[in-house]
Amino acid sequence: MELTERKKKILRAVVESYIETAEPVGSKALAELAGLKVSSATIRNDLADLTEHGYLEQPHTSAGRIPSPKGYRLYVNELMEEQRLSLEETKQINDALHLKMRELDKVIDQAGRMVSQLTNYPAFALAEGVRRLTIRRFDLILVDCASFIAVVMTDSSVVKNKLFRLPADLSEPQLQLLTTLLNTAFVGKTLDQLTPELMRMAEHAAGSSYGLISLVVSFAMEVLDELENSAVHTAGASHILDHPEYQDVGKAQKLMSYLSEDRSLAQALALPALSGDDTKILIGPENVADELKDTSVVLASYDIGDGMKGVIGVVGPTRMDYAKVAAKLSYVADGLSKLFGQPELPPGTPEKEE
């Protein structure tokens, strides 16, 4: 089952040529390309062998060979050379990462766009809470006698606010009371622990307050919920049209609507990456989702800190430039991890200079 050195060289040449040209590769072309000093007939024998073992495929009897998923897998595992990014490219990524970015959602969205632009494939990005978040503190700010602002801060230091208006008047002492009540009853609780029961009890303790407690707490719950399962951001779906395998509009359409609409599945797809830390490559049928069976996905995960993890990935034809894409993706993921990891500049802290 172990392949000879020459066969590996040939396989690698087939993969790389096919990645570049999207055309089946023939024995004659390989004779020159692979840098071997054997004739095309010899290569033909090896090709037949590789085909028999399932590393290559033939579109039809008299065409050249193209790599099978199994062939790509071997290539990715053993034959592929790690790609170095050029200085230019790292610079471009660094610049893009250091734009002013405030909200987590926007950083993620932006990162997805950047990757898509960088690789010329559709990309997606998402963040997810790997642990249960809680509220760290509540603040209520009186605006005028009929409205106030609620500010909640999670234990991951995300702050959100919302303006509330009320039919009846409200006084500063009332609001103070509510604030302490909220802070004693609901701080440190996870989403599941914020039961309606708890709310009713607190509401009762607050006395005549028009259900204010529940309003503010439901807002807090929304915030927690949103942070723990945030949306999947996709970008650059139109890039799939760049590639000849999607000249068939039907195919392109199927993939595109999967990418741009079926967010829940896109999420399911990204889950494998949440476990490990390095770059993951899923080739064609290795994907769980049916729509991706003849598509490859490259994934990298990054650490947001404070109990959140993110995944950023790229979708493309199985004939994808894995080396380049993986390199770029992991560079970006590292960059994001560093960005979030800076202790004195967590998300939500300004740069000194604008």
Added chain:
Amino acid sequence: MELTERKKKILRAVVESYIETAEPVGSKALAELAGLKVSSATIRNDLADLTEHGYLEQPHTSAGRIPSPKGYRLYVNELMEEQRLSLEETKQINDALHLKMRELDKVIDQAGRMVSQLTNYPAFALAEGVRRLTIRRFDLILVDCASFIAVVMTDSSVVKNKLFRLPADLSEPQLQLLTTLLNTAFVGKTLDQLTPELMRMAEHAAGSSYGLISLVVSFAMEVLDELENSAVHTAGASHILDHPEYQDVGKAQKLMSYLSEDRSLAQALALPALSGDDTKILIGPENVADELKDTSVVLASYDIGDGMKGVIGVVGPTRMDYAKVAAKLSYVADGLSKLFGQPELPPGTPEKEE
């Protein structure tokens, strides 16, 4: 130049048949379709006339006729019947509009998605300040001795916050001082009026505060800036592949990348709508952008209140079902206006029940 009744009827039949089938329409088909009691030969004469006057076009000598942009224009202006939405459809829209929506950005994005799904065309949505916004108030909340939350509220009642961390300690009285200082010096100023000079003066008055004033004010400026020129949200770009005019991948790609990347132009395109209040239809070459010359755009604007206006629109082939799209779009736009207009439930106020 005035067309006879029969010619109008024929033109209308051509447009509607072509909208439905995307195929050139012949005289014989029209004889039945238009409900006229004349023969195909008569219709042929009229068709020749309509073609000569530029209302119709012939792909080639022996094909049927298709409407020209001029023909569509006449159809839209005079011949098109206002479409009524079915109860089902209005219900669907209403439901979608009344989801929990908090942030302006998200409402807009959501509305775009909905319209795209509703019409099966790519859609976009944007909001823009039509007047200059100002900050109504600042609040600073001390979190711990090294960090605080800044909450700013604009005069359009949008509230945003940001967490600041600092190298040095901070006391409650200091923060109080800063708050009053911010509220006296920067409230009621537009973006242009928040000059570096002003900031320097306030900074001076504050004394030794590590440039905190400018940090908070730059944040406020970011908020104003973002509100006044918010992004264009596009959705459903993949829908263009549904339509036979974009079977040609090259064409589809051109339009898609225009839609998904060139936001500044998408904005330019929406500007005409900001002036009027009703639904606007731009047919093919009536569009300013080159990329849209053989594409139609239907736009509706809605009122967000507090000096903001929004535009929501749909992009598709000139063969678009204008009646349906316009009806749906203006219904959604009305719905959005109402949503934002509700005095007791402005953006940022919760529903009573979750």
Added chain:
DNA sequence: CTTAGCACTCTTCTATCTGGAGTGCTAAAG
């Protein structure tokens, strides 16, 4: 003004043909 008839045009579809690329096999050479 309307209609029937008819020749004409142009596209689209299908079938057929051909050139070329690449294979697999065989037999000879290393």
Added chain:
DNA sequence: CTTTAGCACTCCAGATAGAAGAGTGCTAAG
């Protein structure tokens, strides 16, 4: 046992030709 040259064979891709069909424009008659 591996490598190589030679050659017949397969299959696709692109070109060409013919036939069918749809629709027109024109003419002449109602």
